[in-house]
Amino acid sequence: MNPLESLRLSWRSIRGHKLRSALTTLGIVIGIAAVIAFVTLGASLQAGIIGDISPDDQRNVYGWAADPDTEGGPLAGAQPVVSGDDLETIEGLEDVEAAYGYAPIQSQAVSSGDEQIAQGDGVIATGPSYVREDTLREGRQFEPGEREAVLNPAAAGQFEENVSVGDEITITILGGQQTTAEVVGITDSNEGLSPFEGFESSPRIYVPTDPYYVEQAGAVELGDEGPGGSEGVGNGDGEDAAEADDADQAAQAQADGGDARFIAVIVEAHSADEDDVDAARQAAIDYLESDDSDASEFLGDDLAMTFQTSAELLQQLEDVLELLQNFIVGIAAISLLVGSIGIANIMLVSVTERTREIGIMKAVGAQNRDVLGLFLSEAVILGVIGAILGTALGLVAGYLGAWYIDLPLVYPLEYVALAIAVGVLVGILSGLYPAWRAARTDPIDALRYE
Template structure:
């Protein structure tokens, strides 16, 4: 039997049972659409996050206390004040380092502007180097030792009346002490923030370490009481970032105060935004593979449906098979006919499921406000699997049809 004749007969059989064929194809459509949707949305989220993280803070090395067990990810253990002022000075002196910027949290209970107060648990203490000139939207960076505050753009709208440079805020510390500070600058970013910090978009208030940050420990290196910070960001020469990271790691694992002050199961580590990107990509890839498993399950269900419908078709067309064999059709011709029908169902499901999945994924990226990034590799895999489902599901029914004895088939009622 010619290929064209086989296709014509298979198409006619599929069309003659439109409703049954359509219901069978739905499983393939759902499976392929699910795979394409989840894979594309995952690729879009990953591309958006990686581009944001990778394009910013490319020259920053983050010194953080990190858990040493398998569950300790990037920044696990953050909050432990283990980097002393001695460590900050030593990190600042590392070859290739342009600055070492400490960051710490100042416990507060409220912020007041005019007659309006907002509750808040903490504000950030850092140094003037955290505010490069191109990040300052209005005003200037604060001066070390001054009772001044720098805020981000979101913080200008925290109170009933917008805050601007020149206004005064009243900070109520956790111990009840009140401090009046002048707003001297508005910034759109800071140097030293962890890569994910800027994604939250919340209001931030920055005060100088001196006089607001009071967390101290005894420095093992000097034997004196010094301020201790949970994070220090080393700003490196971009061309020497890898070397700076390794020198920072060598110092932290060796003669640093942090190595002595970290609790058990925690160690001081040095990570770059590139290291963080690698971990984010790994996490998103694992999540994407997990959720696409839902689509794979749907495809397995679809395969069972195609196999079932083809077995029903073989039973219904037993007499037809007998007539075909009586007029000269060979076993392989009969097998090819039923296998082609099953494959057509898989192809139709792929043709419908692929654009449907792309459309749903596009809508999801619009809702999540991330750039649409097609996962072309997954497109090919989904279509190939959809067609393969049809082929595999049709193998047994086609083999069974080919083995029907023509004499018994012609007697079949």
């Protein structure tokens, strides 16, 4: 018998039991939908994250000092060990383009004009090239040693009157001190610029480590001393702040430049080329672990420097993601198994119910393989319908999820094909035994069957 005719006849019997068929396919629908939704979300998440690593970021290595046994993402268990002097020395190394610290400033509020907005995080002290020039929508990078800031659009837009280049903002840090900054640039994206920040969109203010972090470190260490008073405590051999125009600030910076230890550092290689990146990383580690560095006094068995590119850091995230995805796929596989048992069960019921029909077909000349084909195609149709509905549902769910988390949508088309194949396979596997039972029904008994 023509396979197309089998499909037509099978479709007829499926339509004869609409509710039953719908319920039967539900298990497959749920299983496939779960896989497709999570794979879509996973692929979109991956694309979103990878899309955030711009080519310029790829030449950066992100470093922090932590117990080597610590597991986790960037900055897990990180301790402040790298000093300003260390960074300067690293920046002077042949393989290194730039090196600077990264430190969140613990702020309380930010104000512009008379308006004050509470902001507990998102004030980031770092080096000028952290905010790359090509990501600036307006203005320029901040200068080290200047009271300048670069805002992202979310930070600039949170005031009633948008902050723009040239405005002055006041940052209230955790201790209550207030410090001002002139806005010199606005970035073009609200997303984080490095894995240290995370990649979510939120208001962020980028300021130079000197003076902002240096001051804060000084304040934490030394209490509320006046700038002049710190001169005696400083190690006094820093010449980096000599160019600072304000005498007090210079003294402060000089005093603390060596003492302010950074929890995180960023080292830029000359290019994104893997060899260059590795050379810069190696140079930085070699120096920090040598006795010449300030960091080496803390580094040892308990504390080691880790330097990773954002791609490597993201790899960890992706590993976690993949684990989660495998877990979901595992659950979905169980759902598919339950679904196929459902199909097998309903097919067995159907074979028994239609014993007489089988007898009629055999009496009028249906071969065993015709009957087998009919029931098998019925099971396959159920499986494929389940797969198609499940795929559609999964894609919609994935789309909604990606839209909700604000990710670029990526449809994993190979999984759609795979889902249909799984539907066919589930149909065949679950239909095989019932169809075989139908095929070997004895027509004499079947015709007598009530």
